[in-house]
Amino acid sequence: MALSHHQILRDVFGYAQFRGPQQDIVEHMVAGRDALVLMPTGGGKSLCYQIPAIARQRLGHGVTIVVSPLIALMHDQVGALHEAGVSAAFLNSTLSGDESYQIEQRMLRGEITLLYAAPERLTTPRFLALLDSLFERGLLSMFAIDEAHCVSQWGHDFRPEYRALTVLHERFAGVPRMALTATADALTREDIVERLQLEDARAFVSSFDRPNIRYTIVEKRDSTLQLLRFIEREHPGDAGIVYCQSRRKVEDMANTLVDAGINALPYHAGLDNKTRQTHQDRFLREEGIVMVATIAFGMGIDKPDVRFVAHLDMPKNIEGYYQETGRAGRDGLPANAWMAYGLQDVVNQRRMIDESPAGEDFKQVMRGKLDALLALAEATNCRRMRLLGYFGEQSQPCGNCDNCLHPPAVWDGTDAARKLLSTVYRIQQMSGMSFGAGHVMDVVRGKTTEKTSQYGHEALSTFGIGAGFSEMQLRGVLRQMIAMGAIHVDGQAFNTLQLTEQSRAVLRGEVPVLLRESAAEKDKRPKRNARLGAVVKAPISLDSEGLLRYSALKAWRAEVARQHNLPAYVIFHDATLAAIAQRAPQSLDDLQGISGIGIKKLEAYAEEVLRVVAIACVT
Structure with a gap:
């Protein structure tokens, strides 16, 4: 079984081996189980459901439905799958009624491996009826719910329409579901599991590290x-x-x-x-x-x-x-x-x-x-x-x-913090009202202004108490005080500063306040209209001839991408072009094994790639 998964990875997508937990996830999903996948952006989440979708369709399980919130993403992922020779489609508002109908019919005939749809469309009566028909015939293979953090109110991009996806578990029992996200803390993960009813799902949590x-x-x-x-x-x-x-x-x-x-x-x-x-x-x-x-x-x-x-x-x-x-x-x-x-x-x-x-x-x-x-x-x-x-x-x-x-460099801002808090207290005690950050810092530094004179704040015992601190230093202290909750900013009262319960510990010197020293910025503004033109930068080290080949391949790729109305990276990634430029292939055999070139792309582009490399070598 594992060999077939590797064959799909190599033959369809052009990669020699899985990364991280990809293989475990693929095998888990092909076996028909539920999963929660947390994998950093760029970690290869798409392959975790695309390969099982291909494998399960070959086993007779039918179409995989991918829930995706963005039209642009659907278009590009479907385009990339077409380039790799995979039957895929999307249903969204960019299609006419007739185009949507034709795709629906193809799906019902089992001609589509992956179908992308937004959560709003998936939960409509019409779409659910289509899924019912597939489900009754055993042709509903899998659900992949991308950007799953959108289901959680604790997530950074909550979308209420994701909540309706509970229907998948309730209506299509036994159809495996995979929820995928690149970012979710423990609270958000718990919410995803609860909202999507994935209590029995296996969690695959990759490292969140992006060392590059x-x-x-x-x-x-x-x-x-x-x-x-x-x-x-x-x-x-x-x-x-x-x-x-x-x-x-x-x-x-x-x-x-x-x-x-x-x-x-x-x-x-x-x-x-x-x-x-x-x-x-x-x-x-x-x-x-x-x-x-x-x-x-x-x-x-x-x-x-x-x-x-x-x-x-x-x-x-x-x-x-x-x-x-x-x-x-x-x-x-x-x-x-x-x-x-x-x-x-x-x-x-x-x-x-x-x-x-x-x-x-x-x-x-x-x-x-x-x-x-x-x-x-x-x-x-x-x-x-x-x-x-x-x-x-x-x-x-x-x-x-x-x-x-x-x-x-770090400096001890505890004394400055106590002086700021004392000044906020004295100002309110004298005036019976609160003031904003700028005015409080003027009082602390002993800066006479129209407002300090108007309200008599120059008479305060704390006026000038922090004259030795720069405005930049005091701003850093204020940021920390607000972050700690020792100062409250009242947005309904012109962003005035107010003390809190947490202020007491700082005033008593019980909480140290350590701050970064502000680094001086001495450089002047860049000249206007100094053209920042693109420089040919290859992902790997290439000699001068390799750079010429790489540049020629990028120009060819851009033209192909325009013809196909796709982003250039859908045709080939930069790393693939750089590997071609480094190898300088002269025959079909020379292109074999280069990462990112599957069978379909080899058939579609090998002749042109060899031609571009040959011309670049001559020039």
């Missing part, structure tokens, strides 16, 4: 300048994603990047559907595009060569951060996850939780998740250890994150 990603978190000063410098220095000409919290910021940042010579596009829910689709298609199909987006963009994006993900605003929790940063480096090659954060990020996220109409229990969980992300941002030890520890995974210092590569 370098995590860097910087204190926000001039975030635009910091981002431009990061891209200019480390990723000129590379594909990347920049996340911003608001639509307006997305638009402004995309324009700024374009002005700086970077090929950037905006993406947010305020754009019309056609523009959003055009921008997403360009990002997937063209090289070197930077997408500036709200978090509405990216889930399920299968582009393997995203070299960086940058956050200009802090996400809500570690799950969201991990999921979004995981869109970088899916090909396993080096990539960067870069984030700039500041006091206002902390204030905004706290306010959104506090002002939410949700119940207090839910808010408390969300505050805990935000605190974990703040702890990661403020950490002075290995980022990767902190990140993996959140998901219950023990690890050693990675040697690759910013803190490992450049250990930050």
Whole structure:
């Protein structure tokens, strides 16, 4: 049995061996059992249900239904399966009534191996009736529920329509189900199991480590300048994603990047559907595009060569951060996850939780998740250890994150914290009202302003008590106080600062406050319109002739992808092209065994690949 699975892996997908727990998962699903699969982005989750779907259909079990929340992902995965010679289809709103009907009929005739559908469609009476017909004839092979964290209210992308998927267990008893996600803490996992009734499912939990990603978190000063410098220095000409919290910021940042010579596009829910689709298609199909987006963009994006993900605003929790940063480096090659954060990020996220109409229990969980992300941002030890520890995974210092590569200096902010808290207390005691962070810091530092004079705060005993601290230092202390819950930000009262029960322990000196020292930023803004053109970068070391072959193969692949209306990586991954360029094949036999070339692709493209290599060798 295992041999046939390996044959499918090799002959259909062009890979010589399974990775990690893939083989165990495949064998488990082919045997007709339920599974919960947690595997990091880029870890090969799709193969975990695609190979069983092919194997089970060959055994006469019929079609596998894949629940997927995104139209773009359906289109690209079905296109990739067609390229590999697998019969697959999707049903979504992009199809006409007649096209949908034809696919339904093909499915009923047993001509489709995998059918992709959104959860909203799957639970309609019409679709359930189709599944009933297949089920009665024993031709409903398996359900694969992708992005399963969407079923959980504790997940970072909760979608109520996923809750209706309980019908699969209730209506189609005995049909194996697989729930897959790239990110879920213990609470979210429990919710997935309960909501999808997977209590008897075997859990396959892979390491959450993505060793090819370098995590860097910087204190926000001039975030635009910091981002431009990061891209200019480390990723000129590379594909990347920049996340911003608001639509307006997305638009402004995309324009700024374009002005700086970077090929950037905006993406947010305020754009019309056609523009959003055009921008997403360009990002997937063209090289070197930077997408500036709200978090509405990216889930399920299968582009393997995203070299960086940058956050200009802090996400809500570690799950969201991990999921979004995981869109970088899916090909396993080096990539960067870069984030700039500041006091206002902390204030905004706290306010959104506090002002939410949700119940207090839910808010408390969300505050805990935000605190974990703040702890990661403020950490002075290995980022990767902190990140993996959140998901219950023990690890050693990675040697690759910013803190490992450049250990930050630490200073004792306990005295500064006590002075800040004392000032918040004295101000409220004198004025009978609360004030915002800027004013409190002015009082602590002894800075005379119109407001300090107006309210008589220059007479306070704490006025100027922290004159020796810089504004940057005090902002760091405030971030930590808010993260610890020792200061509450009242979003309904102009973001004013208020003491909490946790303030007492800090005021008494019982809780130490250790902070990163702020590093000076001396570099100037990059010159505008300094074109950041793409450089040919191969995944492996190639000599000059190999680079010529690689460049020629990429140009050929881009043309084929345009003809097929597919992203270039669906034709061949960069790593496959680089391996071809290195081997410089002269015959069909020379192409055998190169990772990523299955039988169908060998038949479809071998002649053209050999022609391109031959021409490149001559020139």
